[in-house]
Amino acid sequence: MTRPILLVAGVLAFAAQSALADLRVFACEPEWGALAQELGGDHIEVYSATTAFQDPHHIEARPSLIAQARLANLLVCSGAQLEIGWLPLLLRQSGNSDIQPGGPGYVETSSLVPRLDIPSRVDRSMGDVHPSGNPHVHLDPRRVLKIAAVLSGRMQQLDPELAGQYRAHFKNFKARWTTAIARWKAKAQPLQGAPVVVHHRNFTYLLDWISINEVGVLEPKPGLPPTATHLAELVSQLQNQPAKMVIRAAYESDQASQFLSERTDIPEVMLPYTIGGTPAANDLFGLFGDTINRLLGGFKAGPR
Ligand SMILES: [Zn+2]
Structure with missing residues (x-):
């Protein structure tokens, strides 16, 4: 500009x-x-x-x-x-x-x-x-x-x-x-208490606000890329206690979340994370609106 x-x-x-x-x-x-x-x-x-x-x-x-x-x-x-x-x-x-x-x-x-x-x-x-x-x-x-x-x-x-x-x-x-x-809070009501896995802990405040439970992180430590060992642990954890979805930000690689999704039949959901991450997230209002819509979509597609 x-x-x-x-x-x-x-x-x-x-x-x-x-x-x-x-x-x-x-x-x-x-x-x-x-x-x-x-x-x-x-x-x-x-x-x-x-x-x-x-x-x-x-x-x-x-x-x-x-x-x-x-x-x-x-x-x-x-x-x-x-x-x-x-x-x-x-x-x-x-x-x-x-x-x-x-x-x-x-x-x-x-x-x-x-x-x-x-x-x-x-x-x-x-x-x-x-x-x-x-x-x-x-x-x-x-x-x-x-x-x-x-x-x-x-x-x-x-x-x-x-x-x-x-x-x-x-x-x-x-x-x-x-x-x-x-x-948004009213619309996100069905998501309360839902267990989810994240790629990095960059949705923590969103999940805290909606009362969604973060039960796993693809990164073994914040900032470290997912490893085969850690993903295998997550797969066995989720086979015993399934999550509703695996979420990641638009900027994050889909490799690890797809790997996990395929092995556990838990849907992978991409969220905009910030303005411009999806076409609908074109301002702050669109960012939250689209994020909740996508979470609801993943929730409905996920395991009962
Ligand atoms: Zn971070």
Whole structure:
């Protein structure tokens, strides 16, 4: 995305442009870009560093990302070490003092809400990529609302001229979101208590919100690829205590989940995980709506 600079249109166009006083938002993940867009409307320009088909734990701090970080006024990332492999380097290389940790232009969403899976003991040699607790907080809509309140506050602080408009956007979002949460929760009712297997623990907050039971993980440790031994253990576990489905994110390989699905007759369900992971997940509302539809579809197809 490039900022429209209307050189030929002259003073009038420039005045109109600056009156918008737009904020430039750099989002590490598409979900935060979408939330910023909900809260900023036309007044902001959003750049997302990753897509739904990229693993957010493993991104390269490419020159194009550094260039975008250099231009940003506000950075929104998950934190809790999700981006530890690439964000610190990106921030250093950007040379942009506005978006450094601790400043008003830096928002780490996972630090704004209670985190799950905080380990009692961290052993990096065991491959744990979640040593600060689970960073994948965006799939609990209640947490998203808390994060939205803080993010809107930062927009008001960084762009005080338009504070009233950011407040209005937040109020509007909060009303629509609250209604949607009740609708999704009611629709997801049949899924309560259902046992599921996940590829990586990136749906933990979603499962916690809907009260779905995570009974297995394809990765032997968070961040470690599935192994033949571990999958064989899961197969025998599921033969004794079947799960309803095996779920994975759009960005994750289907190899291990299909292997398990074929051997246990448990349906494999791909979820968008974030904006753009499926065509229907085209904004935050579509993300949750499509996720619940897909879970219900897998649930109906699964073992009784
Ligand atoms: Zn993770």
